[in-house]
Each structure stands twice: as structure tokens, then as C-alpha cells.
Amino acid sequence: MKSYDIAVIPGDGIGTEVMPEALHVLERTAELCGFGLKFRTYDWSCETWLKTGKMMPDDGMSQLSQHDSILLGAVGFPSVPDHISLWGLLIPIRREFHQYVNLRPVRLLPGIPCPLANKKPGDIDFWIVRENCEGEYSQIGGVFGEGTPAEGAMQTAVFTRYGTDRILRYAFDYARKLGRPHVTSATKSNGLFHSMPYWDSRFADIGKDYPEVRTDQYHIDILAARFVMSPERFDVVVGSNLFGDILSDLGPGVTGTIAVAPSANINPERKYPSMFEPVHGSAPDIAGQFIANPIGQIWAASMMMDHLGEPEAANLIMKAIETVLDRPDAPRTPDIGGTAGTKELGAAIKAQI
Amino acid sequence: MKSYDIAVIPGDGIGTEVMPEALHVLERTAELCGFGLKFRTYDWSCETWLKTGKMMPDDGMSQLSQHDSILLGAVGFPSVPDHISLWGLLIPIRREFHQYVNLRPVRLLPGIPCPLANKKPGDIDFWIVRENCEGEYSQIGGVFGEGTPAEGAMQTAVFTRYGTDRILRYAFDYARKLGRPHVTSATKSNGLFHSMPYWDSRFADIGKDYPEVRTDQYHIDILAARFVMSPERFDVVVGSNLFGDILSDLGPGVTGTIAVAPSANINPERKYPSMFEPVHGSAPDIAGQFIANPIGQIWAASMMMDHLGEPEAANLIMKAIETVLDRPDAPRTPDIGGTAGTKELGAAIKAQI
Ligand SMILES: CC(C)[C@H](C(=O)O)[C@@H](O)C(=O)O
Ligand SMILES: CC(C)[C@H](C(=O)O)[C@@H](O)C(=O)O
Numbered sequence: 001m002k003s004y005d006i007a008v009i010p011g012d013g014i015g016t017e018v019m020p021e022a023l024h025v026l027e028r029t030a031e032l033c034g035f036g037l038k039f040r041t042y043d044w045s046c047e048t049w050l051k052t053g054k055m056m057p058d059d060g061m062s063q064l065s066q067h068d069s070i071l072l073g074a075v076g077f078p079s080v081p082d083h084i085s086l087w088g089l090l091i092p093i094r095r096e097f098h099q100y101v102n103l104r105p106v107r108l109l110p111g112i113p114c115p116l117a118n119k120k121p122g123d124i125d126f127w128i129v130r131e132n133c134e135g136e137y138s139q140i141g142g143v144f145g146e147g148t149p150a151e152g153a154m155q156t157a158v159f160t161r162y163g164t165d166r167i168l169r170y171a172f173d174y175a176r177k178l179g180r181p182h183v184t185s186a187t188k189s190n191g192l193f194h195s196m197p198y199w200d201s202r203f204a205d206i207g208k209d210y211p212e213v214r215t216d217q218y219h220i221d222i223l224a225a226r227f228v229m230s231p232e233r234f235d236v237v238v239g240s241n242l243f244g245d246i247l248s249d250l251g252p253g254v255t256g257t258i259a260v261a262p263s264a265n266i267n268p269e270r271k272y273p274s275m276f277e278p279v280h281g282s283a284p285d286i287a288g289q290f291i292a293n294p295i296g297q298i299w300a301a302s303m304m305m306d307h308l309g310e311p312e313a314a315n316l317i318m319k320a321i322e323t324v325l326d327r328p329d330a331p332r333t334p335d336i337g338g339t340a341g342t343k344e345l346g347a348a349i350k351a352q353i
Numbered sequence: 354m355k356s357y358d359i360a361v362i363p364g365d366g367i368g369t370e371v372m373p374e375a376l377h378v379l380e381r382t383a384e385l386c387g388f389g390l391k392f393r394t395y396d397w398s399c400e401t402w403l404k405t406g407k408m409m410p411d412d413g414m415s416q417l418s419q420h421d422s423i424l425l426g427a428v429g430f431p432s433v434p435d436h437i438s439l440w441g442l443l444i445p446i447r448r449e450f451h452q453y454v455n456l457r458p459v460r461l462l463p464g465i466p467c468p469l470a471n472k473k474p475g476d477i478d479f480w481i482v483r484e485n486c487e488g489e490y491s492q493i494g495g496v497f498g499e500g501t502p503a504e505g506a507m508q509t510a511v512f513t514r515y516g517t518d519r520i521l522r523y524a525f526d527y528a529r530k531l532g533r534p535h536v537t538s539a540t541k542s543n544g545l546f547h548s549m550p551y552w553d554s555r556f557a558d559i560g561k562d563y564p565e566v567r568t569d570q571y572h573i574d575i576l577a578a579r580f581v582m583s584p585e586r587f588d589v590v591v592g593s594n595l596f597g598d599i600l601s602d603l604g605p606g607v608t609g610t611i612a613v614a615p616s617a618n619i620n621p622e623r624k625y626p627s628m629f630e631p632v633h634g635s636a637p638d639i640a641g642q643f644i645a646n647p648i649g650q651i652w653a654a655s656m657m658m659d660h661l662g663e664p665e666a667a668n669l670i671m672k673a674i675e676t677v678l679d680r681p682d683a684p685r686t687p688d689i690g691g692t693a694g695t696k697e698l699g700a701a702i703k704a705q706i
Contacts, residue, residue, distance in 0.1 A: 087546065152516075153550075155545055192595070193508070197506075241544070
């Protein structure tokens with residue numbers, strides 16, 4: 001029997017509340033599909049940092065590298081500055097494991113209240129391919145003239161050809177694989193004088209290798225507006241680290257799935273484990289109440305199984321989510337208009353499988 | 354009689370089509386309110402660039418500096434790279450005239466189809482205060498290793514204390530002036546390691562001088578999603594050059610007013626002329642058909658009159674726009690669901706005044 005060895009990092013806040021639901025669903029799916037699953041839980045989190053001064057142990061990355069895959073909850077604590085907590089865990093994992101693809105679905109699901117008028121499930125259904133290792137997210141820069149009137153901060157974005165080309169190729173390949181030969185690029189070459197014209201030129205160049213794939217590009221400002229005005233138009237949208245980040249929260253915002261959408265951090269070469277997480281954060285405002293929606297975490301688990309080569313298991317989970325959401329009597333957490341708790345919704349999905 | 358001397362730059366594409374409507378409306382308003390207006394038109398545009406290699410003459414800025422104010426249409430031509438056309442006209446004007454505030458309303462108007470469900474005029478009504486002179490829009494950087502596998506591009510954002518503090522203060526002052534003491538800051542301190550933590554620290558510091566103003570801050574990704582999910586919540590939103598740019602297209606996207614919204618580039622000290630323009634671009638796809646919506650340009654003219662110290666004139670224009678839009682028989686351009694042309698809608702607004 002095939003078996004998969006998963007590193008589980010519940011993290012902080014609601015991360016620790018939604019994770020068990022995903023694990024239960026995974027276990028049930030494994031039984032049905034006939035594969036094994038081994039979970040090893042790591043308590044790396046802001047809580048750990050407050051105790052030890054480290055988000056993960058010194059050999060954390062090498063521990064993780066033993067696993068087939070990583071399932072992450074959410075990391076973040078109000079008392080720990082984001083740029084410490086994230087650059088001590090999430091971002092090093094993405095970078096050192098060369099998870100240079102951040103793949104996120106934007107999909108209108110049944111039974112989820114959509115903020116847009118006159119849309120029904122199926123109307124909105126596309127993918128965001130985000131560069132995940134370089135670009136605007138950078139440690140290059142700093143504060144100068146501190147404490148003087150000439151004070152300021154600099155921040156340098158770096159777009160390597162290596163990093164740019166590989167994400168663009170992934171986007172084109174993905175559009176091909178989906179059978180939806182259309183890639184939209186997010187740019188801002190009219191304002192970001194160096195980086196974005198470079199991005200555009202690479203997009204044009206790589207596109208030549210995919211003559212059957214239709215391409216278009218929009219400046220990020222108008223593209224964001226188009227996500228609201230005409231979200232039906234998109235198939236695969238590719239963006240830099242920052243633009244992809246913005247678009248992949250905005251997309252779920254538009255489809256009402258901000259608490260529901262997953263995020264796959266993928267190393268396509270499979271040299272390193274990939275990491276799967278919900279789009280939502282640790283949500284300190286509702287943590288401890290067990291009312292968080294577990295679907296983001298469960299959908300992330302579905303994407304993980306797909307990546308691990310178990311598409312049947314992935315579909316089973318996804319179908320269960322959609323079937324439960326579509327049921328009028330389904331338990332619904334407050335974010336999707338109900339009063340049910342995390343466990344109830346999780347249990348309903350598990351039972352559906 | 355008071356008189357104002359306005360530099361008029363229609364620019365390219367639909368810019369040249371919507372501008373006359375704004376001028377007619379302004380003339381009518383001046384008659385009624387009893388002030389004079391002198392227009393001087395400059396043909397600076399991509400068309401000029403194709404002929405002369407310059408977007409404006411060498412002494413362009415000094416010509417403009419003679420005027421009380423600048424009314425701009427839109428600049429951009431498919432055959433002229435954006436980073437040439439804009440860095441040759443729009444961006445130098447913003448910077449050399451220290452128009453460090455870009456002020457943009459996000460407002461649900463009557464009679465404009467709104468992409469969001471269950472919203473009515475009045476529900477969404479807030480202001481975006483965007484930094485307009487520095488930040489991510491920078492010429493610092495370039496391409497390295499060109500033509501080699503180690504090729505790439507770098508782009509450096511610069512946030513000076515001088516530039517950051519003045520825009521933050523403007524936002525707080527503006528919230529005070531509106532009587533809506535609530536300022537929301539756009540950040541991304543969890544990804545942009547240097548610039549955004551600096552921005553946040555200045556926001557916290559300046560906020561201390563406005564103890565009665567409530568503050569909050571969101572990362573740009575979730576803030577974009579909130580523009581869709583809960584746009585009622587905002588009063589004044591302050592953002593860097595790039596974040597403000599994105600939010601101030603997204604906001605009008607959410608309210609259906611992308612072809613209608615204005616943009617004021619303000620030098621608050623009034624040492625230099627300020628510049629008023631519609632949010633929309635030159636729209637080469639519909640240029641020449643005279644079907645562009647002139648309201649963005651007319652609303653920009655209203656903001657101009659307000660800035661010039663004629664609030665009565667500004668209100669008169671704004672009221673006329675709203676009254677016409679609210680009329681079931683009003684001429685409507687295609688973008689707002691009708692078949693009327695630019696001139697008809699413009700004439701209706703002028704007649705309403
Ligand atoms: C044309 C472009 C440079 C400009 C900007 O990004 O500032 C435009 O999008 C705007 O918002 O006025
Ligand atoms: C937490 C933060 C650093 C992260 C990001 O911006 O990448 C998050 O927003 C995400 O999209 O996964």
C-alpha cells in the first residue's frame with residue numbers, strides 16, 4: 001500500500017482549530033482510496049517563538065525535508081510582528097524548498113453568499129498562479145537616516161530571469177493542462193519603471209513557445225477592478241509575488257470564499273516537499289471559539305492529495321465540500337451565514353465522503 | 354470678477370472626446386456662479402511624441418506653472434510604451450509640482466449599475482488618499498546581466514519620512530475636515546520587509562497627533578478583498594503610490610464607476626498648480642466613436658473648482674451629474690447601460706446646471 005508522510009504545522013489561532021478537521025477528512029479519504037497516511041505534528045508557531053525566540057528549531061528545514069508534503073494551518077499572533085513570524089517560518093519554507101508556485105483557485109461555490117450581483121456557481125472559476133520566491137518580497141533594503149529629518153526606507157524588488165521564466169512557464173503549462181489556453185498577466189509597467197517592463201518582456205518571450213495559448217495583460221490597478229466587473233473572463237492569471245498575493249485574496253473576496261479558499265505552495269520539480277495552507281490567517285479575533293470555517297484547510301488537503309498523485313482522493317474531498325455546501329440543512333459556520341461550529345462542519349464533510 | 358486660468362491637456366484617445374464636455378459644463382457654471390475662466394489648450398500627447406520625440410516641450414513645466422490649475426484628459430497610445438508616455442508627462446507633472454496627494458472618491462452614484470449585490474446609493478461613500486510622488490514608482494533600478502542566464506531586473510521603492518509624513522498628515526486632516534474621524538492604512542509589512550514596517554511606524558506616530566481619529570490598518574491583500582466584502586466600512590483610506598493606485602481603481606470598480614470617477618493630483622500648499630483628471634485612461638479600443646462617458650472628466654472639473662475655492666460651483670456640477678444619472682430618461686453612454694454618445698450625456702449635464 002502506498003503511504004504518504006505528511007508534516008503537519010497547525011500554527012496559531014484558528015490554525016490549530018481547523019487542522020484536526022482536515023486530518024479527519026484525510027484519514028477517511030485514505031481508507032476509502034486505499035492508501036496510507038502518516039502525520040507528524042510540529043508545534044512551530046508564534047507561541048513557540050515567545051518561549052524559545054525561534055519560530056522553528058535550527059534544523060527545522062531538514063526535519064521538514066523528510067516528509068512528502070507539508071500541511072500548514074496559519075501563523076500569526078497579535079503580539080509578534082508579522083515580519084518576524086512569517087520570515088521565520090512561512091517564507092523560508094517557501095523559498096528554501098523552492099516552492100516557487102503559489103497556486104490558488106478562484107471559484108464560486110454553491111451555498112456560499114457571493115458579494116457580486118447575479119452570479120451563480122460555475123460563473124466564476126479560474127486559477128491564480130503567483131510567483132512565490134522572489135520579486136517584491138525582499139529583504140534587500142533598510143531604513144536610512146534614522147531619527148533625522150532625512151530618514152526613510154528603501155525596499156528593492158528583484159526579478160531574476162530564472163525566477164520569472166519558471167513561473168511564467170508554469171502558468172502556460174497549467175493553462176494547457178486545464179485545456180483552457182488563455183493566460184492573463186498582471187503588470188504595472190507604466191509605474192514600476194524597471195521590474196514590470198522586464199516582466200512583460202519575459203511574458204511576451206515565453207508566450208512564443210505556446211502559440212496556441214491566448215495571452216493578455218492588464219495593469220494591476222485595472223486588473224483588480226476587472227476581478228469585480230468581469231470575473232468570468234479569466235482562466236489562468238499569472239502575477240508576481242505581490243500582485244499575485246493581492247489578486248489571490250481579492251479573487252476569493254469576490255467569490256465570498258475568503259475563509260474557504262486554499263493555497264498551494266508548489267515545488268513543481270518535486271525535489272522538495274510542497275506546502276498546502278488555507279488563504280485565511282490565524283484570525284486572533286475569533287480564535288478560541290471554534291467557529292472558524294474548516295473548509296479552507298480541507299480544500300488545501302484536497303490540493304495536497306492531487307499534488308501527491310491521488311487525484312481521486314482530491315476529487316472525493318472536493319465533491320464532499322460542494323455537496324455539503326449545497327445542502328440546505330448543512331451546518332454552516334458564521335462566515336457563511338450559519339451558527340455551526342468548526343467541528344460540526346468538518347464532521348459533515350467527513351461523513352459525506 | 355474673480356477669474357481662473359486653466360491649462361487644458363486633452364491628451365490622447367477619448368481624452369480629446371470627453372474634455373470639451375467638461376469645458377462646456379465649466380463655462381456654464383462660471384456664468385451662473387459669477388467667476389471667469391480662461392482656458393489654454395496644450396496638445397501634449399503621444400501623438401505629439403510620435404512627431405517630435407517629446408511628450409511636452411522643454412519648457413513645458415514652466416508654461417504650466419503660469420496657470421492656476423491643470424485639467425488633464427488621458428494620455429496613452431498603443432504604439433507608445435506606457436513607461437515613455439507617462440514618465441514624459443503625467444508623472445513629471447505630479448512630481449515637479451509636488452502634487453503629492455492623489456485624492457479619489459469611491460462613491461455609489463444613482464443610476465449606475467453596481468456589480469455588488471444589494472447596495473444602494475449612499476451605502477458606499479469614502480475617499481482614497483494616495484501618495485503621489487515617491488514610493489514604489491521609482492526610476493531607481495535597472496536590468497542586469499542582460500542576455501545571460503543571470504539576467505534580471507531590480508526596482509527600488511523609496512519611502513522618505515518627508516514624503517510619508519506629509520501624505521499621512523493630509524489623510525488625517527482630511528478625515529477631520531470631512532467630520533469622519535476614521536483613517537485606514539494600507540500596508541504589507543508582512544511581506545515587504547523594510548518599506549511597509551516603516552510606513553506603519555510613521556502611521557502610528559502621526560496618528561498620535563490626532564487622538565480623536567480612529568485608525569486601523571490592513572494588509573493590501575485583505576484590504577482589497579474588504580473593498581468588495583464590506584465597502585461600507587471605510588471613511589478615508591491612505592495608501593502608498595502603488596497601493597493607492599490599486600485601491601483607487603478597485604474602489605470605482607466596486608461601485609461601477611470606473612469610467613466615471615475622478616482623480617485629483619493636489620499640491621496642498623498651493624505653491625504649484627494642481628491637476629485634475631478622470632481615473633479612466635485613453636481607451637484606444639473605443640476612441641474615435643464618441644461613446645466615452647464624459648462624467649469622469651466633468652467630475653474632475655468639479656473637484657478642480659472645489660480646490661480653486663469655489664465649492665458652490667463644485668456642488669452645482671456634482672448635483673447636476675447625480676440628478677441626470679437619476680433620471681430614467683437620461684442619455685446613458687454604453688458603459689452605464691445605454692446607447693447615447695459622449696456629447697448627449699455631456700449636454701444633458703450642462704443643461705441641468
Ligand atoms: C497611468 C498610470 C501611470 C497612472 C498611475 O498608476 O499613477 C494611473 O493608473 C493613475 O492611477 O493615474
Ligand atoms: C502572511 C503573508 C506573508 C502571506 C503572503 O503575503 O504571502 C499571505 O498573505 C499569503 O498570501 O500567503
